[in-house]
Amino acid sequence: MNIAETTTSNRLHYRSVPALHDLPRPVYARVEDIAQPKATQPHSHPWVQLSYASRGVLQIRTAEGWFLAPPQWAILVPPSVEHAVFNSPGTEMRSLYIATDALSEVGDTCQVLAVSGLLREMIQHFSQLPAEYDEDGAEGRLVSVMLDLVCEAPREAFSLPWPVEPRLRDICSAILESPERPLRMEEWSARAGVSVRTLERQFLQQTGLNLRRWRLRARLLRALPLLERGDSVTDVALDCGYESTSSFIAAFRQFFGVTPGRFTPQGPKKQGRSGS
Template sequence: MKHRQTDMAAAVMRELDALRSLPRPVYGQVLGLPNHAIGQRHRHPWAQLSYAARGVVEVVVESGRYVAPPLHAVWVPAGVPHAVRSAEGTEIRSLYIAPAALADAGGACRVLTVAPLLRELIRTFGEFPVEYDEQGEQGRLVAVLLDQLASAPKADLMVPWPRDARLRRLCRELQAHPERGTTLQEYAARLGVSDKTLSRLFLQQTGLSFRAWRQRLRVLAALPLLERGDRVTDVAIACGYDSMSAFVAAFRGFAGLTPGEFFKARAR
């Protein structure tokens, strides 16, 4: 399965390289090439919206990891190197958008909340021909889609990534093993610095304390597990929490909702 996904990603990359310009200001049909996760770092001259109709999508850029569960999408500005990751079974709907099509097409990567209307617009657009009628009904729907994208609220579903090579190694370990309870003091000893120095460096590099950063990482690591239907107790343990109540409290503190409330929108 892994080799098949790698071959598919390589084929998509070849198609992307061959695509010199978009046939229309917005491109992204259901069977088109954007609807595959490309795990290797790449860039293109168009903005990209990666939305998971099912599952959870993660977009990795130099400055952070952006996670989009159901009813969310990741906006990647044109020219930004990025990789897209998703678990098996994730159904991606991605749009490529010419920078001139949106006034606010630049800026930084961000996670957007996909309201029901925007979700239906993305689904409907996916059935349009590649060269849709820009002057007719299809063009008017695309204009509404772009308006909805421009006004979509931002969701704070990202983990900032440090620039310091030592911290990046530490963060990669934490991401691979969110269940580990290694303390800041233990990491500081491993790096040969004081815990105060490591704490200050972490805050400078990420804008978050070590504790807050790991809390956010653990909550976001839980999203794919919850989305595939794992028990909340099992997810709590897998993400480093001693009890389900501690995990639910941390989740609510970050997302403002319990895990059940957060994912209830899937059934709407």
């Protein structure tokens, strides 16, 4: 699969990627305030990238899947991994480019990290420092602690693995485009030309999730940008294919550990389509 296959909109505007040949210091901060939804073309870096947004929702898409981070989370991208970055409107990005010898053992696939309050403040502070900060002084010590916090940050399952088999990818694309559509295994297996049992086995082998759990995760991850932009919980539940708000809230809490109201800036005051 190429990354373009996971892009569902041709109306996106693209933003540039800085043409850096070397980092001026072991860690370099890139600050961007992006008013409109935008994306980068697929690209890679010879260093580690920590994509963090203090406001807005980030999505990073690779050949292996879709990784998503609302505020309080960040996405760690290993060196040389081709990826495209997508942002929701009003995103405030504070990305870190990190030399490979400064942050070891990052693995070979993207990871979603929980960002503590301390790490968030350190990233914000570091982003205001000059690019050629004093490595031997207080600024260098701040960087060392910040990288320690990145290494120790809990990893979260805010990702959607993408299968290799084209027929399975077609199923995933259809689910993302119409999450409200009932999941009928017999229909999907007939379209794929295999038995239901074979379909389920292949999907589990290639994604680590069965198709029902993959669809559940896809629905919940789809909800985050909608909640972050201020849509009501009721509207988001309907848009993501849930028949009731209560079932959506229960599934959301079970997966994320918090209620969807945490991600709705307007909170319960904003009215949904049904008036609740």
